[in-house]
Amino acid sequence: MSQPTEKPSNGNLPAKWEPRIVAFFCNWCTYTAADLAGVSRMKHAHNVRIIRVMCSGRVDPQFVLEAFAKGADGVLIGGCHIGDCHYVEGNYKAIRRVQMLRRILRGMGIQDDRFRLEWISASEGEKVKLVINDMVAKLRALGPLGLPRRFQGWDRELAPLEQAVQAEAKEVGAHAG
C-alpha cells in the first residue's frame, strides 16, 4: 500500500476535505491482494483504512452503519470470488446482506456509490488499486457524507433549552449556596 501523503483529517470540519473509506477485507483473498499491491509497489489513493476480517461473511451490517455514523464517506467490502470462499459460503451471506443493506441505506439517503462490495482474489492486486481509485473518484464527486457533523447540526435545536436549564440550575445553586 502506498503511504499517506498527508495526515488524515480528524473529523472536525477539515480545512481540505479528503474522502475517507473504511474497507473490510477478507483475510484469504482481498487482504492478501492488498498486500500484493503493496509488495508490488502499486500506487493507489491513500483514502482507505483497511480492516482485516476473516471472511466477508463476518461483516455485520452494524459495522457498515457504525463506520458511516463515525464519519466514513464510503464503505468497501472485499471478499473471495463466488465459489472461492475459504469457508465455502461466507461470501454468499455477504452478498445477501449487502443487497438488503443497500435498500436500507437508500432509505436513509446514503447514495449507492458510498457502499460497495467487490470480489478480489489474492492475485488481483491490480484490482485493489482500480477499485479504490474508482471509489475515491466517485466519493469526490459526491462530496462528504459527514454524519458526525450532521448529528451535531441536528442537535443544535436542543441547545437553547439546554443552555436555559443550565443557567437556571446555576441560579438555583447560587441561591442555595
Place this chain on the structure above:
Amino acid sequence: MPGKPTVAFYWCASCGGCEESVLDLAEGILDLVGMVDIRFWPVAMDFKRSDVEAMPERSLLASMINGAIRTSEQEEMARLLRRKSQLVIAYGACAQLGGIPGLGNQFGRDQILRLAYEDCPSVQNPDKVLPQPKTQDNGRTVTLPQLHQVVRTLAQVVPVDYSLPGCPPTPEMLQQAITRLLSGELPAKGSVLAPDIALCEQCPRKDSKPTDLRLEEFKRPHLTRLDPQKCLLAQGLVCMGPATRGGCEAACVRGNMPCSGCFGPTSRVKDQGAKMLSSLCSNIAASTEPDIERTLATIPDPLGTFYRYSLAGSLLRKRVGPWT
C-alpha cells in the same frame, strides 16, 4: 401522605397505549397507589405543570416518561421531570428507541407538515396555513410548541436511568419495576428492566425452529394461513424474535402473529434493524444476485420492517435527505 415515595407519569410523542398499560394493572393499581403517591399524571389526574415546577429538585423518586421527543414542549417537560426526579425511566418502545413516531425520521419536517396540513385527503386548508410557534390574535400572542427536525429517544435528550421496553410494557413489568425501585436494590444505571436474552429463547415454538433456515420468499401474515405451532421464521414470515429482547412472554407469537421487535435489542446489539437484517438475509436460499433480489423484494418496506420501533435510536438516526 408524607413518607410514601412519589412518582410521576408523563407522555410525549406516543399513542396512549403506555398509559393504558398502567390501567391494565386493573385492581393491581390499588397496590400501586398503596406503595407510592402519584404526583403527576396528566392522562388521569388533574395536576398541572406548575405543580411539578413547585416541587423541590429531585423530590420525585421516579418519573416514567413514555413517548418519543419531537416537540419543544416534550423536550421542556422531559428536562423539567429530569430535574425533579431521582430516577428517570424511559417507559415503552417510543421513549426507549423512538418507536413508531421515530419512523418520521425517514422524512423532513417540512415534508411531514405539508402532508399533515395540506396534502392529506381529509384536510381542507385552502390558505395552506401551517402551525406557527407564535401567532398574533387580537393583540394577544398565541404560542404553540415547535416541531423538532428530528424525532428523538428520551435518552438523546436527557440522561435516562432505566428503560422498560415494549409497545407497551406489560403490567407485570411495571409492577416488578416499581417493586425493584422501592426495594432500593437497583440494577446498573442504563439497564433495561427485562431479561437480556433473545425472544426466541422464550418462544413456545422454539423447538420447531430449524438450525438451517432456507428462505425462498417472505410471506405476509394477512395473506398467509399460519400453522399455530410451527416457528414463524420457518413458515417464511419476518419474525423479529432472533434480534429482539424477551420479556413479553412471546405475546404476539402466542396470538399467531410474528414478533415485530417492540422490546428492542439485547444489550449486545447496537442496532436492532441491522442485526435482524443480518440474521434474516444470510438465511435466504437464493445465491445469484437476481434471485436474491427477487426474494428480498418480498419485503416491501425494509426500514419499516427491521426498524419499526428503533429508527430514532439507530446508528444512522435519520435520513440525511434529499427531501422531495
